[in-house]
Amino acid sequence: MNSIELFGTVTSPYVRRVRIVLKEIGRAYRWVDTSQPEGQSLMRDLNPLWKIPTVRLDGRAIFDSGVIVRQLLKAFGHGGLALHDPDDVEVCRVVTVTDGVLDALINSFYLKKEGVSDQTPYLQKQEGRSRAALAWLESEVRGPWLTRTHRFGLPEIGLITALEWMMFRQVYPVDQHPRLVEFLKQHQARESIASTGPERE
Numbered sequence: 001m002n003s004i005e006l007f008g009t010v011t012s013p014y015v016r017r018v019r020i021v022l023k024e025i026g027r028a029y030r031w032v033d034t035s036q037p038e039g040q041s042l043m044r045d046l047n048p049l050w051k052i053p054t055v056r057l058d059g060r061a062i063f064d065s066g067v068i069v070r071q072l073l074k075a076f077g078h079g080g081l082a083l084h085d086p087d088d089v090e091v092c093r094v095v096t097v098t099d100g101v102l103d104a105l106i107n108s109f110y111l112k113k114e115g116v117s118d119q120t121p122y123l124q125k126q127e128g129r130s131r132a133a134l135a136w137l138e139s140e141v142r143g144p145w146l147t148r149t150h151r152f153g154l155p156e157i158g159l160i161t162a163l164e165w166m167m168f169r170q171v172y173p174v175d176q177h178p179r180l181v182e183f184l185k186q187h188q189a190r191e192s193i194a195s196t197g198p199e200r201e
């Protein structure tokens with residue numbers, strides 16, 4: 001029997017990707033809440049980057065949502081998800097841009113929370129980068145899909161979790177991109193999405 005421990009918070013979009021994949025492949029796991037001091041300290045003992053998600057799979061720590069989900073798919077199969085080819089250039093492009101804009105907005109969110117002015121040149125650059133990246137992603141979506149597989153997979157999970165986090169934290173006016181809003185709508189009833197939102201667990 002495999003053991004999976006997931007260290008994270010319910011509001012983190014990167015952690016949510018792992019929660020969605022675990023639901024899609026039907027795997028139970030032990031949840032360790034890192035917003036609590038004890039969980040945070042356990043996570044820091046495992047992950048030198050002090051970031052979530054962190055997973056302990058059969059006793060071995062794995063870091064980074066991308067690495068974690070690929071290991072989970074390799075160990076347990078894809079369930080109902082599209083087969084994932086991490087070397088596919090089309091997949092790499094959308095995943096890299098999604099992660100880039102999410103990292104930029106998370107970074108700005110934390111800095112602004114700590115009092116850094118949004119007029120700071122680097123934060124202005126992060127905002128411009130976010131706008132450019134989301135406009136590019138908007139030009140890439142084809143209805144509910146981001147790649148030519150036209151199946152639900154990791155690129156879609158990445159974009160859904162990123163957009164819903166932006167809306168939840170109100171860090172970016174997602175409604176300025178109608179095709180991204182439409183993309184989101186087409187996935188929101190899916191069980192793994194509907195049951196894992198930041199407000200819903």
Ligand SMILES: N[C@@H](CCC(=O)N[C@@H](CS)C(=O)NCC(=O)O)C(=O)O
Pocket residue numbers: 012013014015050051052053063064065066106
């Ligand atoms: N590339 C990482 C990013 C993870 C990440 O940035 N997680 C955030 C929470 S959403 C975090 O742990 N931030 C803590 C910090 O930066 O101090 C991944 O895909 O897992």
